[in-house]
Structure formats: structure tokens, C-alpha cells
Amino acid sequence: MSKRDFLLEIGTEEMPARFITGAALQLREKVEKWLEAERIPFDRIDSYETPRRLALLIHGLAEKQPDKNEEAKGPAKKIALDEAGNWSKAAQGFARSNGVDVEQLYFKEVNGVEYVYARKQEAGKETRTLLPALAEVIVSMNFPKNMRWGAHELKFVRPIRWLVALFGDELVEMEIAGVRTARMTRGHRFLGSQEIQLQAPAEYAAKLADQYVIVSSEERRKLIVEQIRRLEAENGWRIPIDQGLLDEVVHLVEYPTALFGTFEPAFLHIPREVLVTSMREHQRYFPVENESGQLLNHFVTVRNGDARALQNVAKGNEKVLRARLSDARFFYEEDQKLSIDSCLKRLETIVFHEELGTIGDKVRRVRKTADWIAAQLGVTAEAAKQADRIAEIAKFDLVTNMVGEFPELQGVMGEDYARKAGESETVARGVFEHYLPRHTGDHLPESDTGAIVSLADKLDTIAGCFTIGIVPTGSQDPYGLRRMAAGIVSILLDKGWTLPLESMWDAALTAYQEQGVAKRTSEETKKDLRDFFALRLKNVLQEAEVRYDVIDAVLSADWNILPTLVAKAKSLMAAVQTDEFKFTVEQFNRVANLAQKAESDLIDDALFAEDVERALYQAYLSVQQEISGIDEQDRVLAALATLRQPIQAFFDKVMVMAEDQAVRQNRLGLLLRLSRLINGYADFAKLVFA
Numbered sequence: 159m160s161k162r163d164f165l166l167e168i169g170t171e172e173m174p175a176r177f178i179t180g181a182a183l184q185l186r187e188k189v190e191k192w193l194e195a196e197r198i199p200f201d202r203i204d205s206y207e208t209p210r211r212l213a214l215l216i217h218g219l220a221e222k223q224p225d226k227n228e229e230a231k232g233p234a235k236k237i238a239l240d241e242a243g244n245w246s247k248a249a250q251g252f253a254r255s256n257g258v259d260v261e262q263l264y265f266k267e268v269n270g271v272e273y274v275y276a277r278k279q280e281a282g283k284e285t286r287t288l289l290p291a292l293a294e295v296i297v298s299m300n301f302p303k304n305m306r307w308g309a310h311e312l313k314f315v316r317p318i319r320w321l322v323a324l325f326g327d328e329l330v331e332m333e334i335a336g337v338r339t340a341r342m343t344r345g346h347r348f349l350g351s352q353e354i355q356l357q358a359p360a361e362y363a364a365k366l367a368d369q370y371v372i373v374s375s376e377e378r379r380k381l382i383v384e385q386i387r388r389l390e391a392e393n394g395w396r397i398p399i400d401q402g403l404l405d406e407v408v409h410l411v412e413y414p415t416a417l418f419g420t421f422e423p424a425f426l427h428i429p430r431e432v433l434v435t436s437m438r439e440h441q442r443y444f445p446v447e448n449e450s451g452q453l454l455n456h457f458v459t460v461r462n463g464d465a466r467a468l469q470n471v472a473k474g475n476e477k478v479l480r481a482r483l484s485d486a487r488f489f490y491e492e493d494q495k496l497s498i499d500s501c502l503k504r505l506e507t508i509v510f511h512e513e514l515g516t517i518g519d520k521v522r523r524v525r526k527t528a529d530w531i532a533a534q535l536g537v538t539a540e541a542a543k544q545a546d547r548i549a550e551i552a553k554f555d556l557v558t559n560m561v562g563e564f565p566e567l568q569g570v571m572g573e574d575y576a577r578k579a580g581e582s583e584t585v586a587r588g589v590f591e592h593y594l595p596r597h598t599g600d601h602l603p604e605s606d607t608g609a610i611v612s613l614a615d616k617l618d619t620i621a622g623c624f625t626i627g628i629v630p631t632g633s634q635d636p637y638g639l640r641r642m643a644a645g646i647v648s649i650l651l652d653k654g655w656t657l658p659l660e661s662m663w664d665a666a667l668t669a670y671q672e673q674g675v676a677k678r679t680s681e682e683t684k685k686d687l688r689d690f691f692a693l694r695l696k697n698v699l700q701e702a703e704v705r706y707d708v709i710d711a712v713l714s715a716d717w718n719i720l721p722t723l724v725a726k727a728k729s730l731m732a733a734v735q736t737d738e739f740k741f742t743v744e745q746f747n748r749v750a751n752l753a754q755k756a757e758s759d760l761i762d763d764a765l766f767a768e769d770v771e772r773a774l775y776q777a778y779l780s781v782q783q784e785i786s787g788i789d790e791q792d793r794v795l796a797a798l799a800t801l802r803q804p805i806q807a808f809f810d811k812v813m814v815m816a817e818d819q820a821v822r823q824n825r826l827g828l829l830l831r832l833s834r835l836i837n838g839y840a841d842f843a844k845l846v847f848a
Contacts, residue, residue: 160220161201161221162218162326163217163218164214164215164289164326165323165356166213166214167321168185168213168296168321169210169318169320169321169322169344170210170211170314171317171319172316173210173409174303175408178208178375179405180301180302181299181315182205182206182375183205184299186205188298189292190203192292192295196223196288196291198285199224200218200219201217201219202216203217204374206362206363206373206374207375208372208373208412209409210412213322215359215363219285219325221285222284223282223283225279225280226280226282228277228278229276229277230275231268231274231275232248232263232273232274232275233248233274234271235271237249238263238273245263252276256278257278258276263275286330290331293332293333297314301315312334318337319337319344320337320344321334322343324356324359326358326359329341341356343365345366345368346370346371346412346413349369350369350370350371351369354369370463371413372412375409378411378412379404382408385414385460386399386416393418394448395456397444397445397447397458398447400438400444403438403442403444410460411460413462414461415460415461416458416459416460417458417461417468417471418457418458418459418472419457419472419476419479420455420472420476421455421457421479421483422455422480425455425487426455428487428490431567432564432571435566436479436564437482441475441479442460443457443475445458446458486560486563489560489562490559490560494578498551498576498579501555501556501557501558502550505521505554505557513626513675514670520618521552523622524614524615525546526669527617527662527666528545528548528611529546531545531610531613531657531662532546534657534661541606544582545588545607545610548588548592548607548608548611549611551581551585552588552589552592553572554575558575568593569589569591569593573589584605585607588605591603591604591605591608592608593612594612595644595645597641598641602649606653609653613662616642616645616646617646617666619639619642620642620646620690621663621666621667621670622670623637624687627677627678629686629690630690639690643690643691644698647694647720651721651724654721656721659691659717659718659719660684660718663683664680699724702724702728704728707734707846710841710844711730711841711845712726715840722789725791725792726791726795729791730795732792733795733799734845734847742799742802745801746798746801746805746836747842749829749833749836750842753829757826758830759827759831759834761824761831763775767821770804770812771812773807774801774804774828778831778835781798781800781801784797785798798835798836798839801832801836814829
């Protein structure tokens with residue numbers, strides 16, 4: 159089959175860097191699906207993207223669709239033929255719908271029944287006649303934010319300024335928003351030619367590189383990293399590369415050149431986080447450190463251009479950064495004039511949520527919940543006092559100038575200002591730690607006091623949202639509740655704290671009920687909380703590579719205490735690998751199945767007619783007593799497994815459903831108690847064995 163390369167390029171005004179990766183992926187996926195739907199084979203697709211273009215180079219695109227040769231099944235023979243043996247109306251309709259003459263129909267036997275069949279043959283269409291339909295694929299794209307321009311109805315990420323569509327050396331005609339395809343692409347806005355003639359798709363990357371456009375984002379990324387590492391080596395620096403910032407810079411430039419600049423050493427008296435955040439968020443600069451990791455008065459930036467006149471570029475960037483850092487220093491110095499008490503008073507005027515009150519209300523709720531958690535953990539009186547102080551002042555930095563300018567510095571500035579205000583090191587550090595973890599993979603609170611307040615703060619937000627009916631659905635989670643719940647789970651597991659989840663929910667919900675803002679009953683809210691946290695726990699166990707059936711088994715039992723839940727899952731994972739355990743589970747499931755017929759769990763020793771009944775009852779009592787004080791879930795499971803033999807002996811010798819009603823219910827009551835004991839560990843019926 160003959161093949162050609164195909165180039166598709168959408169030229170736009172500069173796109174926001176944060177949209178480009180998703181837009182390029184979306185274009186590729188949509189075109190791949192379209193090619194699959196149109197049955198057009200291809201070898202591979204290279205995706206290219208810069209701030210001003212999205213492009214695909216499809217290698218080895220077939221020049222036509224494969225011919226169709228399909229067999230269609232119709233009605234049974236007895237329906238396809240009438241009494242005289244002629245084709246019935248049903249057969250004639252079947253032939254018409256498949257584009258064949260009735261004389262071309264034939265019969266085949268399937269499972270002893272003959273059916274009428276038709277062979278459909280359709281010549282494949284030429285690819286060049288189908289490619290113009292890609293215009294519809296392009297206009298179907300969607301973006302986080304769209305634009306309309308001129309009198310056009312089309313909404314796109316940015317106005318489209320040129321289009322290229324080449325199938326081999328042939329131009330594919332299409333038009334979008336008044337822009338027609340041509341052989342003309344554009345180079346770098348300032349350094350390159352604005353008219354680059356393309357004769358074939360294979361020329362694309364090389365011709366644009368000659369005009370200062372590196373179309374491959376991966377190649378631009380590699381160049382940026384190499385240039386930064388070269389600056390490191392030449393100057394004896396360390397330049398930490400934030401991957402999020404690197405991703406953004408890659409999509410801000412078409413021809414990257416790294417350079418460095420300098421700022422006044424006096425600015426280094428500002429906290430490191432302030433300097434780094436100001437450089438990163440406002441200017442997209444990389445900070446520079448010495449070998450010991452101390453911040454230096456240099457920065458690295460990446461220009462969208464070549465190496466000419468870099469000194470002038472550096473000076474311009476230095477001037478802009480100087481103004482930014484001067485603002486940051488002013489904010490920082492002004493914040494020093496604020497007292498913590500004055501900041502706390504201002505929290506009373508800041509709305510946390512219109513239905514849940516102010517930040518001041520939240521602080522009071524968090525203090526109550528933190529006090530409850532500290533009491534449950536049995537921490538010292540000093541630690542409880544420190545946790546209360548952390549909860550009291552944890553949000554004071556929200557009203558500072560610095561956090562107003564850089565919201566991502568909340569907690570960071572709080573720690574610094576609290577320390578300067580004379581708070582203890584534990585309290586100051588706790589102000590920062592109570593926000594942890596802020597995202598997946600983030601650090602967890604190291605101190606117990608910071609962890610206590612972190613739990614209380616996250617519980618308060620989740621409980622508050624749930625109690626007024628704000629429950630995340632689908633991909634919607636504007637308040638980051640999933641992230642907070644995952645943080646609660648991570649902290650409890652990291653600390654090994656055996657705080658019951660339901661009791662924690664009760665503590666947080668009680669604070670809202672006392673405030674009088676709860677709109678739903680506690681039980682309604684807790685039902686949603688159970689479902690919500692169950693999904694978070696499932697994710698945790700999946701990340702730990704626990705089998706799906708083991709996850710279902712442990713989550714079907716009591717999972718109120720998280721360290722116990724994880725320990726159960728690990729114990730079961732080890733047990734299910736053995737053949738011996740399979741037979742144990744079979745006996746457990748026999749118990750569970752019959753226990754459903756029990757009317758009560760009352761047991762009368764005098765009604766035991768067989769020794770195996772008494773033996774099973776004694777085994778039950780023994781195991782129940784043994785596991786009541788055991789935390790090690792391996793030992794609990796091992797103790798439960800000892801019930802296998804007395805259970806098997808019981809079923810071998812005893813007819814559970816005896817004619818005597820009292821004896822029957824006594825035996826079922828025993829099985830019900832056994833079932834509750836066993837299934838308190840896990841629902842063993844969920845386990846799957848080969």
C-alpha cells in the first residue's frame with residue numbers, strides 16, 4: 159500500500175503556556191481517533207508544539223483506505239424464503255440494506271440453524287479526499303479558556319493565524335475561521351522569516367530550526383537543562399530546577415537561550431521562600447545556590463531568542479527583578495509592624511464560607527477539634543497547650559501583605575512571623591506544618607502538635623462542606639476536599655495513630671452543630687463521609703499494590719482505624735498466596751452463608767447435642783478472648799485460622815437445620831456469632847482464588 163507523510167500545523171497567537179501540553183495531547187488524540195474511525199493506517203505520529211503552533215507529523219499515512227470485504231448475517235432461512243421457495247420481503251430488504259442483489263445472497267449454518275448472508279464489498283476511499291474533514295476535528299477542540307475574534311463564531315484557545323496541511327507534496331484544502339491552508343509556515347516572531355515555504359512534511363522541523371523555532375518541546379527542554387547545567391559548571395553554582403517551572407518555560411519560548419543576572423546582596427536578608435517565590439511566580443526565574451545550598455544573589459532566566467546582546471537582556475531582567483524584590487522587601491518590613499493579636503482580630507471580618515462563617519469561626523472550631531484529638535492521643539499537658547496555641551494563630555498570616563501578594567506562602571510567612579513575634583519554635587513550626595501535606599508527594603508534619611492541628615483543620619473544612627451538602631462529584635472538587643482527605647489518611651498512617659475516623663468526624667461535626675450552621679443530620683453527613691473516605695483508602699491500598707479482592711475484603715469490614723486496616727490488608731495479602739488458606743476461607747464462607755438464616759445470636763449450652771458443637775463454641779470463646787487484646791493483625795488472622803478445624807468438624811457431624819426448632823436456632827446463633835467474629839476482620843467471601 160502506498161504511503162505519504164502528512165503535516166498538519168495550526169498557527170495561532172501566543173497561547174498560555176499552561177494550556178499548551180493539554181492542547182497538543184488533545185489534538186493528537188482526536189486525530190488518532192479520526193484516523194481509526196476512517197480506517198486510514200499510519201506508521202507513527204510526531205507531535206510538536208510551541209507558544210504559536212500545534213502541529214502533527216504523521217509518518218507513513220496510507221494513500222487510501224483498505225477495501226472493505228465483510229460478511230453480513232441476515233434472517234434465518236425459514237424467514238428468508240417463502241412457502242414457494244422465493245426470496246421473502248425480509249430477505250429482499252436485507253439485500254437492499256447491504257447494497258447487494260438478492261441473487262448474491264447465500265446460506266450458512268450456525269449452531270444447527272441456517273441463516274442468509276451477504277458479502278459486502280466496498281472500495282476504500284482515497285485519503286486525500288478525506289483529509290479536509292480534519293477541519294471539523296480542529297474546531298471540536300476545547301480549552302480551559304476560549305477566545306472569539308472578529309466576526310467568527312469559532313471559539314479557540316487563541317486566534318488562528320495560519321494553517322498548513324500537506325499530504326506528501328500535495329496541499330490539502332481546508333478553511334477555518336476565514337484562514338485557508340497554505341504551504342507557508344512562520345519562523346520566530348523576531349528572528350525568523352514570516353514566510354517559510356514548505357514543499358514536503360519532512361522539511362518541517364529543519365526549516366523552522368533554520369528560522370529559530372525548535373518545534374519539539376522535548377528538544378527545547380533538553381537544550382534548557384543543558385544550558386543551565388553549563389552555567390552551573392562555569393560558575394561553580396547549584397541551580398535547582400523546579401519541574402513545574404521548567405514545564406512552563408519550555409512552552410514560553412520557541413528558541414531557548416539561558417542566561418544569568420544579579421541582584422543586590424541586601425535582598426538576601428528577605429526569607430529565601432519570598433525571594434524564590436517572587437522570582438518564580440512573577441518572572442519565571444530559576445534561583446541560584448552555592449555548594450552548601452545557600453541562596454546567592456543571582457538568577458537564571460531563559461530568553462526566547464539567540465545569544466546576541468545577552469548582557470543587555472540580563473540588565474533588563476535585573477531591573478525588573480529589582481522592582482519586584484523591592485516590593486517584596488517593603489511588604490516584608492511592613493508585616494513586621496503587625497502584631498499577631500491584631501491579625502487575629504481581622505480574621506473575624508474575612509469570610510471562610512458564606513454558610514459556615516468567618517475565618518475566626520473556623521479558628522474556634524479547629525481549636526475545639528484539636529483539643530479533642532490531643533486528649534484522645536493522651537499527649538502531655540505542655541503538648542496540648544502548644545497544639546492549642548498553634549490552632550489559635552495558624553491563620554493569622556492570611557491578613558499579611560506578603561500572603562496577600564503570594565497566597566502560596568501561607569504558613570511559610572506565618573512560621574517566620576510567629577518566630578519573630580516570640581512564639582516558641584514548636585508553635586512557629588506548627589503554623590507551617592498545619593498546612594501539610596499541600597499536594598500529593600508533599601512532606602507530612604514532623605511534630606505531633608503540627609500533625610494534630612493539620613488533622614483538625616482539614617477535618618473542619620471537609621465536615622463543614624459535607625454538612626451543607628458540598629460533596630465532590632466526578633472531577634468537581636473546587637475546595638480540594640479529596641486532597642485534604644488524602645492528607646488526613648497519610649498523617650494517621652505516618653504517625654500510626656489509632657484515632658477512629660468516625661469519632662474524628664463526630665468531633666468536627668459537633669463544632670458545626672454548636673455553631674448552629676449544620677444543614678444536614680449527622681447521620682446523613684457521616685454516610686457521605688464514609689463513602690468519600692472509603693475511596694481515599696482504596697487508592698492508598700492500590701498504591702501499596704494490594705490485590706483488588708483483598709481491598710474489597712478489608713473495606714467490607716470495619717476500617718475505622720487506619721493503621722489496623724493497612725495491617726489487615728498486608729496480612730491477607732500474605733495469606734492468600736497459600737493453598738492452606740484457601741481451605742480456611744471455604745469454611746469461613748460456609749459459616750457466613752448459614753449465619754444469614756439465624757434469627758438471633760442467643761446460645762443455650764444445654765441445647766448442644768454433639769461434642770463438636772461444644773468444641774466449636776469453646777473454640778469461638780477462646781479465639782474471641784485471644785484476639786481482643788491483640789494489635790498485630792498477623793496474629794489475629796492466625797488465631798481466626800485455628801477455627802477452621804472445629805468448623806469443619808462441626809459441619810461434618812452436625813445437621814444445622816435440625817427438625818427441632820430450638821436446636822436449629824441454637825446452632826444458627828452459634829454460627830452467627832462466629833460469622834461476626836470472622837467478618838469483623840474482613841469479608842472473606844470477597845477473596846478470589848484460582
